[in-house]
Amino acid sequence: MIDKVKKRDGRLISFNEEKITRAIFLAASEVARNEGVVPDYQVASELTQEVIKHINRKYAGTVPSVEDIQDSVVKVLIETGHAKTSQTYILYRAERSRIRDSKSRLMKTIEDITFLDAKDSDIKRENANINGNTAMGTMLQYGSAVSKEFCKNFIIKNNHSLAHESGEIHIHDMDFLNMGTLTCCQIDLENIFKDGFSTGHGFLREPQDIMSYAALAAIAIQSNQNDQHGGQSIPTFDYGLADGVRKTFKKLYAENLYKSLSIISDQEQKREDAIKVLKSVIEDSDSGKISRNEAEAEKECSMISDIYSISKEQVKKIQDFVYEETVYETDKKTYQAMEAFIHNLNTMHSRAGAQVPFSSVNFGTDTSEEGRMVSKNLMLSQERGLGNGETPIFPILIFKVKEGINLNKEDKNYDLFKLAMRVSSKRLFPNFSFLDAPFNKKYYVEGKPETEAVYMGCRTRVMGNVCGEEQVYGRGNLSFTTLNLPRLGIKYGICTGEREEADMQGFFKELKEKLDLISEQLLERFEIQASKKVKNFPFLMGQGVWKHSDELGWDDELREVIKGGTLTLGFIGLAECLIALTGSHHGENEDSRRLGFEIIKYIRSEIDKKSEEYNLNFSLIATPAEGLSGRFTRIDRKNFGIIEKITDKDYYTNSFHVPVYHSLSAFEKIQIEAPYHELTNAGHISYIELDGNPSANLEAFETIIKAMKNSGMGYGSINHPLDRDPVCGFSGVIGDTCPNCGREEKDIPFERIRRITGYLVGTLDRFNDAKKSEVNDRIKHM
Template identity: 30%
Template structure:
């Protein structure tokens, strides 16, 4: 309560100090300034380079057991430190490879006793991520482990241990992203295909891992070891100032635009316009708002750049960023390598408001939707060229704004699309579309290449597809053909807190109890549905599975 009240007062104070144009856009629900309480105080999220500052010499004389313990103590220390000096998530880019490199450099023997202890420590690390509430004194850490590519015996053992520990536990965190790449794990002849099979088995039971698809057309030229994703979908890769990589780079700031609001205003003020003229006007109005959002991102970015290395003690101590923050004259030399993202939600509602039909109702509307997102990306690419900064387009997950935006719009408009209580995630088809999985991925696929700041597509199952690896593999292959960047699978997961039975039920079919915890995925992370925001509760209540008829 204290944190919530304090955060609310800080947000209001910041809005009062901002340029009135920026504050008005946020207050009226035309845009959302994410992590407002951290405005000018810190960046959003980081994929730390944990090898760069690892204290190898300090640990070199320890026993093997002590060395192993300190590897994971170090990882915890990094998570705690970053979790309290930034506003967003923490991703390990290649957890399997990174732990393997540390293990070998510390010259730890690869014997049965040490490997068994390594497995136990991995499980303890996962348990700690689920249990820790050190962030702001009450909040869990948003941690993502990217893995699946490293082919060394030890790295493969690490990947297997992570997946088995997660699969056989009650854990719902961390997020695990399994990277798929032909020649490494995609084909039956690939060295790590067995790990992909294990990952799919885990997904069938727990919804995690999700999958980065390195063989999708727009990802083909990317070194998969150099890219990592946040579980929420954020993607930080392209760099106007140096190497294209995710490792050591931050998403500095991001804001999201309320797409349906623009369409609602056009319909009210220009109801007699033809469809083509409405769309042209929509493009103009979006560009006007995007221009203000760009200026707002710059305002926040330059405030952060005026901070000192001492304001980021974990980064300062452990050299986690792409450039050592202790060795630069200005933090801008570091943060300019990060991204400034412009996000969006509600494409589905927007197209329906402008045309009268869903964007997946016919090919014409689908092309209208594609052109709209293409226009957004082209505008943002123009910002990149003009300002030599890493602007990106983000398909926002919208955990909070999915409900906030329609709530604000309801003050000015009346429409059934508002009344349902939520706007659809990024460019996704409606959650109650009932499209089969192949159709859903076909309609969403063309948007992925434009969202270089991150995006994901989900397939919704009616229940856990236990042991149905063939269906998961078939959908992964189809998603690659559809040029999907990042893919996840959702299904209801109910847990009986009396007997630990897992399934889909209101009354436990094993003990008859009704003490049920409902786990659902929102915004990339598995959560207890009891703590969802109103918008996400409304969305979950509308969800229908993507089934093949």
């Protein structure tokens, strides 16, 4: 007789037949409930005795395992005519195994987070914006790990969870799924500044000068990040802060003019009369604008001349002095405000103190003097760096390039474009977005900055809208999920040697199945988000940051207003997919290039069909892969072994990019990747990798940026080495010794700043292993 059972962890426990009876009865109860009959516990007991007989026969003289006993239960149920009960028992058994595996996986993750140093743990470097060694960073990772397992086992559908676990798809930010947060938002600063706003801990009045505008902009970004799991973007930063410059100029102009007039006469009455007159002129005119209104200036001159009984020539000299001094002081204050803005966003913490805000600002098209002053000083502050000359990580600066505004020498903001390239050559940012790309230009309406297509640092783009206004303010991505393209290529391609030609019919058939699966999963997540209420997101929704949320009550659901956001499908590893299918990627072969475009075009067409079917903004993104690039590769290597140029690296190539190890010119890369920008309507970016210091050749820098623009790209950037000596503070290209102080890299290493995605730059020690490997493989473009 069997009296002991071996558990999965090796422990021996007493055999308990009641556990078998109860398991059979629960499975039978499920079947009975579906068929409308009453289950019989006695039948379960009798079946248990048959199971015991089978166990005693088969395992006599040994100690059976838990799995052995479960196999015996299934065998007896089938042989005794209880097939449906057997099926239910098998499902129950699988579910228990899944939960048990989840607990085991969770405990291992918690153990790694607790005891491993970040340099030894990919988990603690999954997000380069989190310091995994700090107390708050560790706590945030604990919460993330627990939430992910809970969502996989109790929130999302089984087939979605299994597809994620097996590496067929990747559900991004799953740790926030059950909370119903949205991914990101494009914030309309002018709207929230208009009457002030509340952070939940106090109300902030409408700002009255540029310093306050910049401070509140940083606070708004920080507050919004606590309501979302992704990034925060300001689509029209220069327009949004221009009013702050105007208010500052108007205030300083009045003060300086009063001080100057006080020198002319010490008669109190005359000063009071002048103040009354000037107040009416300044407040009721364009005097608050830096660009002078000659008619207003003449009116002001006549009044001062009459009050003080002095010639107009003298008054004009005073006016000119006051104007020039006020412009200087306003410019200085604007620089200080922009410097404070950048410093705040690199030191201000959110999400339990573990992260600085993921933030992006778009600018460069406001041609007013106030807007130009904002853009100029924002870039000058970026160029100067932080307190010790460090490169600011946030906000991601994105310069909007537009013909007739800043692209050519005759354009008013061309000087800002030149400055943007100079700063980018030193600090990696700004990136460059192109408003004249056909898919961006079709939305553009002159004089309406909200129609200027913008990007978030990570590459996200939210513009088209089947549910309402096609503009950028108060909208963002709801969620996104990524497809493992190399997996499909391996299954249907020639790389395994199983076939001489790729099975493209099978490839596209399963591709459609996976697209349907992801669409279903995005809708499942949308339902969770739609059921949330305004009170769940007190800043994002409660302060009207999200479009039309100000029309809802505190307890209203969000369904109708969040329809303006995007449900996004992404993809990774087009290059490896093509190698698996044909033996070559799209940078090597024209046939592969045509096939690559055909694949992504097909995906986009299926996504468009989903938008039409559900009347929601389904869209396609070229996935920004940070931790994901290595995750898919590890799983596929385990399943398919090491396949040359596919699973033999630690990463899959980002989205539609030509592999970083492939040698080609900058202009070849631009021409190959540009067509994919139009297909990926939810976001895209292309990089050009340069060696050396591009500051020494800004003409070449400009040529590359204009080549991107002329090719039809929507968003691009130039990568280059950015090193810093923490001892002397030198920033630039450093080899083995610092060119400034001659110090060698020994006890104190040089900081090697590199970009890993559109929105994250940093030192290599903060990157996960896959991204480190990718950076090391990069070949510079000629």
